[in-house]
Amino acid sequence: MFAASGSVWEISQAELAVRMVLAAALGGAIGIEREWNNHAAGFRTHILVCLGAATIMLMSIYGFSQFVNEPNVQVDPARLAAQVISGIGFLGAGAILRNGSGIKGLTTAASIWTVAAIGLCVGAGFLTAAFLCTFLVLVSLYVLNKWEKQLLRHRRTHKLEVTFSNDPEIVGRIAEVFIRRQMDISQLRIHPDESEEGAMKLEFKVKRIRFEKLLEAVGEVGRLEGIKAVETDGLDSPLAA
Structure with a gap:
C-alpha cells in the first residue's frame, strides 16, 4: 500500500x-x-x-x-x-x-x-x-x-441437578415430568449428596424444545414431594445454553 x-x-x-x-x-x-x-x-x-x-x-x-x-x-x-x-x-x-x-x-x-x-x-x-x-x-x-x-436452537441441552430424599420412586416422577412435555433426558446419573446425609442427587441433561416448557418442567419438579433442591446451568435468559 x-x-x-x-x-x-x-x-x-x-x-x-x-x-x-x-x-x-x-x-x-x-x-x-x-x-x-x-x-x-x-x-x-x-x-x-x-x-x-x-x-x-x-x-x-x-x-x-x-x-x-x-x-x-x-x-x-x-x-x-x-x-x-x-x-x-x-x-x-x-x-x-x-x-x-x-x-x-x-x-x-x-x-x-x-x-x-x-x-x-x-x-x-x-x-x-x-x-x-x-x-x-x-x-x-x-x-x-x-x-x-x-x-441449533432445538439441539441445546440444559444440565439439571435435583437433590431429593432417598426414595427410588422420585426418579420416575421426575422423568415423567419431562417425558410428558416431550423433552429428552440423557446422561442420567444418581449418587449420594455429600452435603446432606440421607439425600441423593440426580444429575441429567435435558434437550430443550421451548424455553417456556423448560421453565414449567423445572417448576413442577421443584413442587414434587421429596424434592429438596433443583439446580440448573442457567435459566436467566432464553438464550442460555
Whole structure:
C-alpha cells in the first residue's frame, strides 16, 4: 500500500506509525465483538496482541537493516514472526475454561491467534490480507454465530441437578415430568449428596424444545414431594445454553 523509502529494508517513520495504528484498529474491531459478548479476552487484549505482533514483524523486517550488507550475515524476516505464531498459544490457553464436561473459550482463543496473524500481516505490509482476514473474522464471530444459534436452537441441552430424599420412586416422577412435555433426558446419573446425609442427587441433561416448557418442567419438579433442591446451568435468559 505504501512505498518503502530507499530500499526494501527501510521504512519511513510515517509508514511505521500508520501500520502500528492500523494493527491496533483491526485488532480492536475484533476485540469489540468479544467484549460485547463478555468473553475472557476482550477489546484491550485483542489490541495488544495485534499491535504486539505487528511491532515484532516490523522489527523482524526493518529492525536489523543495518546488518544486511555485513559479510556472513543472513537476514530472515520471518524468523521472529514464526515465534509469534507458536508463542501466542499461552494467551489462547488462558482464555479456555473447563466447566464440568463443557469447555468455554475456544472461539476466543482462536480469535487471539488470528489477531496475531493479522498483526503480522499489517507489520509486513500485507494489508489486503489483513483487511480481508479482519472482515471474515467479524463475519464468523457475529453473523455466523447468530446463524449457528438459530440452526441449533432445538439441539441445546440444559444440565439439571435435583437433590431429593432417598426414595427410588422420585426418579420416575421426575422423568415423567419431562417425558410428558416431550423433552429428552440423557446422561442420567444418581449418587449420594455429600452435603446432606440421607439425600441423593440426580444429575441429567435435558434437550430443550421451548424455553417456556423448560421453565414449567423445572417448576413442577421443584413442587414434587421429596424434592429438596433443583439446580440448573442457567435459566436467566432464553438464550442460555
